[in-house]
Amino acid sequence: MKKIQFLALFLVMGALAAFTNPLAGGYKVGDTATDFSLKNVDGKMVSLKDIKNAKGYIVVFTCNHCPYAQAYEDRIVALNNKYKALGYPVVAINPNNPEKEKADSFANMQQRAKDKKFSFPYLLDDGQKIFPQYGATKTPHVYVLQKTTKGNVVKYIGAIDDNYEDAKAVKQKYVENAVDALLNNKDVTVKETKAIGCSIKA
Amino acid sequence: MIIKRTYLLAAAMAIMVAISCKKEVSTPDPVQTNTVDTPEVVKDTLPKLPKPIKVYSNDTVSVKAYDYAGLEYFLKQKNDTTYVVNFWATWCVPCVAELPNFEKINANYKKNKIKVILVSLDMAKMIDTKLLPFIKEKQLKSEVLLLRDPDADSWIPKVDSTWSGAIPATVIYNAEMRKFYEKSFTYDELEKEISNFK
Numbered sequence: 001m002k003k004i005q006f007l008a009l010f011l012v013m014g015a016l017a018a019f020t021n022p023l024a025g026g027y028k029v030g031d032t033a034t035d036f037s038l039k040n041v042d043g044k045m046v047s048l049k050d051i052k053n054a055k056g057y058i059v060v061f062t063c064n065h066c067p068y069a070q071a072y073e074d075r076i077v078a079l080n081n082k083y084k085a086l087g088y089p090v091v092a093i094n095p096n097n098p099e100k101e102k103a104d105s106f107a108n109m110q111q112r113a114k115d116k117k118f119s120f121p122y123l124l125d126d127g128q129k130i131f132p133q134y135g136a137t138k139t140p141h142v143y144v145l146q147k148t149t150k151g152n153v154v155k156y157i158g159a160i161d162d163n164y165e166d167a168k169a170v171k172q173k174y175v176e177n178a179v180d181a182l183l184n185n186k187d188v189t190v191k192e193t194k195a196i197g198c199s200i201k202a
Numbered sequence: 203m204i205i206k207r208t209y210l211l212a213a214a215m216a217i218m219v220a221i222s223c224k225k226e227v228s229t230p231d232p233v234q235t236n237t238v239d240t241p242e243v244v245k246d247t248l249p250k251l252p253k254p255i256k257v258y259s260n261d262t263v264s265v266k267a268y269d270y271a272g273l274e275y276f277l278k279q280k281n282d283t284t285y286v287v288n289f290w291a292t293w294c295v296p297c298v299a300e301l302p303n304f305e306k307i308n309a310n311y312k313k314n315k316i317k318v319i320l321v322s323l324d325m326a327k328m329i330d331t332k333l334l335p336f337i338k339e340k341q342l343k344s345e346v347l348l349l350r351d352p353d354a355d356s357w358i359p360k361v362d363s364t365w366s367g368a369i370p371a372t373v374i375y376n377a378e379m380r381k382f383y384e385k386s387f388t389y390d391e392l393e394k395e396i397s398n399f400k
Contacts (some may be wrong), residue, residue, distance in 0.1 A: 195358070
């Protein structure tokens with residue numbers, strides 16, 4: 001009888017934990033991030049493991065429609081231009097369901113990539129399966145990964161920098177600082193930041 | 203006319219002093235007693251209404267902009283009102299979709315001392331072109347404030363430690379309780395949540 005009571009208690013506690021902590025599934029700094037195979041705007045499938053000469057990746061969940069994402073587009077292009085050659089290319093993923101947000105359709109992604117001259121893969125999270133594993137909640141939302149023998153380890157989560165409005169007024173370049181630290185075999189000092197963004201439409 | 207009232211509320215375990223500073227005359231609280239013994243303390247601890255960093259106006263609409271240090275006042279008022287503070291922006295589709303529910307709460311519960319504050323996160327370039335025309339077009343009756351503080355990492359955790367930064371997001375609080383929600387609300391959901399704040 002006691003065993004049954006215990007079991008019931010565990011079930012109730014488990015159910016409570018599951019319901020009260022819906023975002024617990026996301027990665028924390030230090031976790032190993034999943035690879036994926038998602039369709040790029042050029043029609044080809046892209047996986048992290050296929051990217052040659054990578055020491056790591058700057059994975060950016062972003063989209064077409066969100067003004068915050070738009071405010072960062074040029075800065076995302078600049079990140080790739082600076083860090084791809086150094087071994088940290090940008091991989092952009094649109095996590096939104098195009099049925100919920102038509103501006104983020106695959107055709108519109110292709111157009112946006114062309115208009116803004118994206119020099120990096122811009123992938124559609126078809127079926128919205130990858131962003132929940134990472135724990136992305138909004139666009140833009142960045143994960144800096146370091147490629148290691150045990151997998152792609154999350155080293156930084158959060159914003160690109162500390163001023164979405166004015167790139168010239170930026171004081172802290174969070175992503176650049178993180179990647180620079182990794183390139184110099186140092187610890188990332190600011191590992192996590194918060195930023196305003198558009199909630200992901202799944 | 204500004205009427206300042208000081209209420210002394212005695213609870214079973216603790217005594218709490220709540221200060222109310224209102225612009226409108228309200229019906230007296232039945233449990234209130236005027237305090238005469240702590241006016242100096244009250245004067246010193248009463249937070250002052252912050253000055254906006256800028257006021258944006260067009261012909262018909264005017265919105266006060268605050269940095270987070272200023273906005274914090276509106277997140278920590280301690281009086282007999284329950285505040286529903288919604289973070290939104292004109293460009294945020296789910297925010298705009300739920301806005302009528304907040305407007306309806308503000309209208310329907312005015313007498314119940316529930317006040318909605320809509321904190322816009324519109325960017326500088328959108329204030330004149332989007333925000334002010336939106337307030338006029340939708341004839342928003344709730345108080346609209348503008349948060350102008352681009353270093354979001356410095357203040358998002360202060361609003362709530364669990365907030366990822368996605369909007370819409372809402373804080374409901376009164377002198378005794380505070381809850382944070384990173385979600386959209388229907389009218390019924392909002393009404394149900396507010397009913398817990400008594």
